[in-house]
Amino acid sequence: MNCNNVKSLLDEYIDNDLTLPQRAEIDAHLASCAACDAELQTRRVLQMKLRELPVAPLRPGFKKQAFRQAARSHEKTSHGFFLGFGSAVAAGLLIWFGLAFWQVQVPPTVVQMPAVVLQVEHPQDLRLVFNANEDLQPVAFSLQLPAGVLLEGYPQQREISWKDRLTKGRNVLNLVLIASQQVNGEVVAVISHQGKERRFHIPLKAEVNRSGYRLPLVKPLDYS
Amino acid sequence: MNIFPTSHRRRGRFEQLVEPHFYRLYRLAYRLTSNQHDAEDLVQELLTRLYPKTAQLQQVDELKTWLARALYNLFIDKLRARGSMVVGHTDDDLSQRLEELPGETVGPEQCQERWQALDQLNQALNQLREPHRTLLIMHDVEGYTLTELQQILDLPLGTLKSRLHRARGGLRQILAMEPFAGNGRVSY
Numbered sequence: 001m002n003c004n005n006v007k008s009l010l011d012e013y014i015d016n017d018l019t020l021p022q023r024a025e026i027d028a029h030l031a032s033c034a035a036c037d038a039e040l041q042t043r044r045v046l047q048m049k050l051r052e053l054p055v056a057p058l059r060p061g062f063k064k065q066a067f068r069q070a071a072r073s074h075e076k077t078s079h080g081f082f083l084g085f086g087s088a089v090a091a092g093l094l095i096w097f098g099l100a101f102w103q104v105q106v107p108p109t110v111v112q113m114p115a116v117v118l119q120v121e122h123p124q125d126l127r128l129v130f131n132a133n134e135d136l137q138p139v140a141f142s143l144q145l146p147a148g149v150l151l152e153g154y155p156q157q158r159e160i161s162w163k164d165r166l167t168k169g170r171n172v173l174n175l176v177l178i179a180s181q182q183v184n185g186e187v188v189a190v191i192s193h194q195g196k197e198r199r200f201h202i203p204l205k206a207e208v209n210r211s212g213y214r215l216p217l218v219k220p221l222d223y224s
Numbered sequence: 225m226n227i228f229p230t231s232h233r234r235r236g237r238f239e240q241l242v243e244p245h246f247y248r249l250y251r252l253a254y255r256l257t258s259n260q261h262d263a264e265d266l267v268q269e270l271l272t273r274l275y276p277k278t279a280q281l282q283q284v285d286e287l288k289t290w291l292a293r294a295l296y297n298l299f300i301d302k303l304r305a306r307g308s309m310v311v312g313h314t315d316d317d318l319s320q321r322l323e324e325l326p327g328e329t330v331g332p333e334q335c336q337e338r339w340q341a342l343d344q345l346n347q348a349l350n351q352l353r354e355p356h357r358t359l360l361i362m363h364d365v366e367g368y369t370l371t372e373l374q375q376i377l378d379l380p381l382g383t384l385k386s387r388l389h390r391a392r393g394g395l396r397q398i399l400a401m402e403p404f405a406g407n408g409r410v411s412y
Contacts, residue, residue: 011392017385046396049345050364055251056260063246066264070271071235123279152234152279176234176279 001025006036010043115203116187118179123152128173128189128200130166137165140192143175146185146204152176166193179206238278242271245291248366252292255361256299258350266302270295286375292368293376296358303354348398356391363388 006029012018013026030037118124142161145151152175154160173189183206191198242249249270253263274281274294284290349357349365359377362368368376370384377384 011389043392043396046345046399047364049342050349050360051367053255053342053346053349053365055254056263058247058250059260059264062264063243066246066268066271067235067239067243069268070238070275073272074275123277125276178279 001029003029003033003036006030006033007039010036010040013040014043014047115205116177118149118177118183118204118206120179120181120206120208123176123178126175126177126187126202128175128202130171130173130191132166132168132171135165135168136193138163138193139166140190141173142188142190142192144188144190145177146183146187148181148183149177149179149185149187149204149206152178166191177204182206182208234275234278237282238275241278241281241287242274242291245288248288249291249295252295252362252366253299255365256296256358258346266295266299269302270298273298286372289368289372289375292362292372293378296362296376345399348395351398352391352394355387356394359384359387360391360395364392 006026009018009022009026013023018026030040116124116126140161140163142159143151145158147158149158151157151160175187177187183204185204187202187204189200189202191200246267250263250267253266253270254260257263257266270291274291281287281290349360352360359373362373362376363370370381370388373379373384374381379387
């Protein structure tokens with residue numbers, strides 16, 4: 001190898017990205033060529049200096065603030081949805097329905113809801129808003145999901161039950177649903193209080209997104 | 225009243241997933257934008273956009289690489305939206321970093337010299353055209369491997385290698401052309 005050949009391979013030499021015979025040839029050349037050896041040392045120093053380039057330190061409190069702001073922005077967006085049911089539905093991101101709750105007495109009442117459409121493998125928010133005319137406690141909640149749909153944070157569970165309370169006014173049930181396959185079923189929310197029960201049937205469909213699952217924010221690059 | 229506080233749990237999960245990569249993301253953002261303010265803006269916007277996608281993040285195998293790619297794409301989006309993003313150091317950044325340089329073992333003059341050498345290196349980096357600059361920043365400065373960069377930049381290995389080769393050559397050429405380099409070669 002002459003000097004030009006060696007210099008053209010010095011980066012790969014430093015990166016350890018050469019075959020053993022190539023490396024051996026370069027080693028032999030470097031042993032007898034001070035100029036190429038000096039060039040190698042210069043490049044190594046440059047590599048080292050690149051790693052040393054300083055970074056302005058994180059502003060104190062920025063990390064905490066950044067996480068808080070990220071959550072807050074999302075909550076702010078969600079609150080805005082109470083103001084515009086039509087636009088929320090049109091956007092296809094959130095489904096909202098408010099109900100005058102607990103005025104109807106026994107027998108158990110069934111309420112039908114508009115359909116929710118999910119994309120397979122694409123988590124989607126579903127918010128159920130219950131308007132209660134008074135504080136109610138205790139209240140038993142139950143959520144039944146169709147096969148192929150999971151609730152974020154509750155893998156493998158198709159029925160989730162818990163006890164809580166309802167306060168006078170709006171009560172929000174925040175759900176993040178993820179469909180693993182095509183589904184044509186319904187979510188059933190059951191709320192019971194002092195022997196009375198209300199059932200909310202929410203038709204749910206999950207369809208395959210024709211564009212396929214994509215990582216968010218990932219776009220092709222167009223430079224060459 | 226939130227009777228099923230998934231938002232609270234989501235925030236916990238989101239932080240749990242992203243926090244281990246936070247400083248690395250900030251460093252990359254700083255390298256790309258070259259100033260603290262834009263770097264923080266970039267990271268903040270990334271977190272804000274990713275927060276509603278916490279469930280998707282949980283499904284990602286190589287989160288470090290995935291987040292770097294998301295950050296880079298966001299940077300490119302902003303770059304395109306603005307026409308160009310000002311890449312360079314503000315005076316505040318410069319004085320702040322001067323203060324950070326170690327002062328115990330070297331005197332102020334040596335410190336100043338060292339700073340100048342690093343600043344010249346930074347300026348040379350910023351003179352590279354964008355694909356080369358980004359690749360050098362990610363590979364030689366931040367230490368992402370070529371395998372990781374295949375995913376981050378969505379480029380085949382061969383293209384990355386040849387581009388890295390050209391980028392390093394370009395940087396050496398810029399440094400050698402600097403008037404302060406002396407004898408056609410920069411001193412570090």
